[in-house]
Amino acid sequence: MSHSEENSVDVDVVAARQKKIDDWLPVTASRNGKWWYSTFHNLTAMVGAGVLTLPYAMSNMGWGPGATVLFLSWIITLYTLWQMVEMHEMVPGKRFDRYHELGQHAFGEKLGLWVVVPQQVIVEVGTCIVYTVTGGKSLKKFHDTICPDCKDIRTSYWIVIFASVNLVLAQFPNFNSISVISFGAAAMSLMYSTISWCAAINKGTEPDVSYGLKATNSTDAVFNFLSALGDVAFAYAGHNVVLEIQATMPSTPEMPSKKPMWRGVILAYIGVAFCYLPVAFIGYYIFGNSVDDNILITLQRPSWLIATANFFVFLHVVGGYQVFAMPVFDMIETYMVTKLNFSPSTVLRVTTRSIYVALTMLIAICIPFFGSLLGFLGGLASAPTSYFLPCIIWLRLMRPKRYGLSWTINWICIFLGVLLMILSPIAAMRNIIMSAKDYKFFS
Template identity: 60%
Template sequence: MGTPIPPNKSLAPPQMQDDDLPDLEDWLPITASRNAKWYYSAFHNVTAMVGAGVLGLPYAMSELGWGPGVVVLVLSWVITLYTLWQMIEMHEMFEGRRFDRYHELGQAAFGRKRGLYIIVPQQLLVEISVCIVYMVTGGQSLKQVHDLALGNRCGKISIRCFILIFASSQFVLSQLKNFNSISGVSLVAAAMSLSYSTISWIVSAEKGVQKDVNYSYKSRTYAVPLDFFSALGEMAFAYAGHNVVLEIQATMPSTPERPSKRPMWKGAVVAYIIVAICYFPVALVGYRVFGNSIAENILTTLKKPKSVMILANMLVVIHLLGSYQVYAMPVFDMVESVMTKKWHFKPTRILRGFIRCTFVAFTMGVAVAFPYFSALLSFFGGFVFAPTSYFIPCIIWLILKKPRKFSLSWWTNWICIALGVLLMIMAPIGGLAKLIYQVQNDKLPNSNCNN
């Protein structure tokens, strides 16, 4: 692997020189508490990973086909598990120094200013895009519950109204102080994700392969190649936990005898096993049963048994309540850090409430304006998830760890970088084409109402 470079005091972020650092670090949501256990890592990572993306996997399979679909599904799981391990290892690669946030690791690799310019926009885009998609998914699931339970007895209600209903809960939950304070919410959310994923593939399997099932490529936008590209982004969106992994690890205690990477990796392995249990059956069984007639969200295809599908959609809503907060918390940390350390605002509840309510309102507004599920998955999955999950950790590893040229580690990282760059280029093209098509044709998923 080569010899790690020695600690460099100049790499420390600006807050390291702030006289008020201890007080602020105790106030900021990422570093306020460092008493998390290994199982916190497990359910935080499950909550971060298994979300809206798993519901779109069968649809992505229908756009890729059996061969490419299985390859992309398995390869994404392997590559992202490898890059997750890299980030966990690099959290404390210098003695006496912890990289509590993704951008701090980027600063160590790319330089103090360049690291911020490279990492912070990417990470913010990921976390904001996930929160937007979760708003849309929460609204979709609430609408499904309404339509299955009441039909048209209460009149036709737009999906946008249900997005507003889902968003109202986030204004309250966003006021929770820090990562550990949402551990209970995150645990429930992780259990919900496993539950509704299992319901999805079991109900699909019980229906059996449909008589008119067709596995051929079917253009849903402008052309089959664009659909193929968009499917890559939908797959990438399903693997998003890297953007909060360092922040999760920052909540764990660490000593020279027992560094935080041991419990963190233990929890991450458990999380990835659960991810495989959720992702693979949903993607493969859903596609086998329905073929290219599968909807963008598998739960919108499954209408019966009605009571079970109402339950599944409610489980999705409960899961998203917690998962939204897991992705929003690092954003809160960044903004609150800038406001208090750089702009010298007093760390008060009023400041925290204003910042967090503003963020929830922003993501709600974008979701209401663009409630197009798979198009958002495709575009964001390729444009911002591919860099942060697939290849930026590999670049940082090459810079900081300096593996021997042409060694196994060197080749592995460069292959991941090449595949990640291709994904970043192709997926947004398909996602943008799909978004334009759906906006032009006003094709709202799961909408039987006036919009």
């Protein structure tokens, strides 16, 4: 056998092994996603239980700044999402199936990984932990509302129940196989958002409603405003899974994946506006600055409706957990089979995923105040991945004309995103320090 024939055999062996791995990994295993899968995957990833804190965020910003921040965030993140969908197949014949692959194409093999992966992991793992806490607390609220006389059960036990459900669902092999779960979660987010603003209208405005800022002094007002900015920013963390969702779409030269993907994104963003804006504006209009940081707490009646809404939140975060965990499973499993040379198998999948779910559960039980911590980490990680990293990659790869429209818009987004990344963690850190004295581990 000649040297060139040996080389071609080696290349074929490597290609065959790579194909076997791709057909097993959760992001690339199934490429027959429909455009509407993109709608509910994106809606599930975007609309977290964080939507219920938006009236509280409004109370720390006031009508003018609050409305401006909400609309601006919606527009900027839709624009950066469009950029990512466009860049997925910018190199003919190649697909950037994962956020870090696009980062590596823009910044180089090593630097690309360091720029993207730490931030993406913080957002995705952090979201899974917060959803574990939220799921446990929502189940507890549901139980306590329908049965006020029952024995009080500690939040830790509810967190374990939530994690047990996810332990089973985490065994679904790939993104397309969880589309039914994701669809259910997206429907739940629309339901509980609608319940919260309809129940607020039904209650009617408070007799002595005030729209002045919550804070009594200017220092608190500034920090509360920055913290509210963070709350709004984290409401748009879906960019961390968007390329992975697009990777599940079929693609041909005549019908590239960006067409069905973008159609789904537009519909998802209409859904996001339908969830966020009424909850934020109606909740703030009805309760003014007396609203709690979760509007369902402020709305204690009718109790059956609030219990239903809490159960819907629980169902939603179960689906949300799966959507954010899937790219993490993909990273872990890629590392296990390519770097540690494990062979792709069901045993490997069950073991790694069960350990991941167990770890997120343990952290959730130990640190039930993780939400404030995510405010800090999320400001550092979610602002870049959603607000300005796509713009930097776009400027680097597309090279739009200097001072032209595209160039200017991208620099404005980068400027606003960097401000957000610097300012919101400061406020979150202050909140953590201020309330640290009341924190109880294993509560």
